[in-house]
Amino acid sequence: MTVSKTAEKSSEKPGDAAKGRKDAAEAHPEALQLGELSEQLGYVLKRAQLKVFENFLRCMASLQLTPAQFSVLLLVEKNPGRNQTEIASTLGILRPNFVAMLDNLESRDLCARIRSTNDRRSHILVLTDKGKAVLTRAKKLVATKHESRLNQLLGQANREALIGMLSKIANEF
Amino acid sequence: MTVSKTAEKSSEKPGDAAKGRKDAAEAHPEALQLGELSEQLGYVLKRAQLKVFENFLRCMASLQLTPAQFSVLLLVEKNPGRNQTEIASTLGILRPNFVAMLDNLESRDLCARIRSTNDRRSHILVLTDKGKAVLTRAKKLVATKHESRLNQLLGQANREALIGMLSKIANEF
């Protein structure tokens, strides 16, 4: 990027011309030193998370599912008959923000809101047949194309250790 | 319609028409089952990252430094004399978004933009004296109040293993 210039600037203080200038020889090694940054938990966590989400989106391109949408489908499948507040709160999603998300999933016929009979304020959430089918395919894609990469990269034992440590951080930090 | 169920109380005991108060669904243990979610890399990564950032902000409340701002100060300290494009790109920050960030740091007299003498398009970034002092205090706070929590939670060996694995993911996933 910064190579030695051919034509130097005209106006220069005569005294420190040699040292005030660029030590163009080895001045800028093109790659910056991360230094302590590469040991900062937050920094490396964030970078890893971005990479993982990016890979997830690529793997799920055919199904058009984001990580958040996938987590909703998983949770509704595992806990059918729960209402929006319950599903949203356990995922850390605020109720107002969950509405548009459900609108999306429902418009694609992946899940459905059903009026609860014993509390007509709340909407019960269930997966549609299509939602179940899509989720099944999504799980396969995630397992074969996404999570498998972790094993390939870290090995089975390290992968489990990593998930365990991250869970511990998520729950106890 | 692909929805098979019409109400959530499909499995209810006949005689139990008890107008259950809020726990009409006593079959619902109040706490949802996370299921496969707790094994999903992306899910646990994101949750851990949010917790870590949250803790970081609390630890840095006295200095009013966000994780991103801290990373900028660290990188500028380690690589003085680089321009905005270089600093921003190695942090994964887009140049347009880096402008307001620098405006903030510069308005607080933590770092300064200096017109480069050999390329008058670019701005060289350096820490001010105050910036160096604040960064020194920030490092201490991070080490004693933030990163120390990791050792306390995982132990030194596991902490290093975790950082290593996350770095590997960030770089090779």
Place this chain on the structure above:
DNA sequence: CGATAATTGATATGATCCATAACAATTATC
């Protein structure tokens, strides 16, 4: 040399999240 392309910092702008307040309908509480 001089015309053209490329780079740098900056602005404007839009998309996507994330968070809070408030409201109608319904239910719980006293």
Place this chain on the structure above:
DNA sequence: GATAATTGTTATGGATCATATCAATTATCG
């Protein structure tokens, strides 16, 4: 039965992220 609380929803603002574009400057190349 009056009042408070809850549920889903809307509106709204802030923060983050991405793209297009511009003026100034520098690089490239004919």
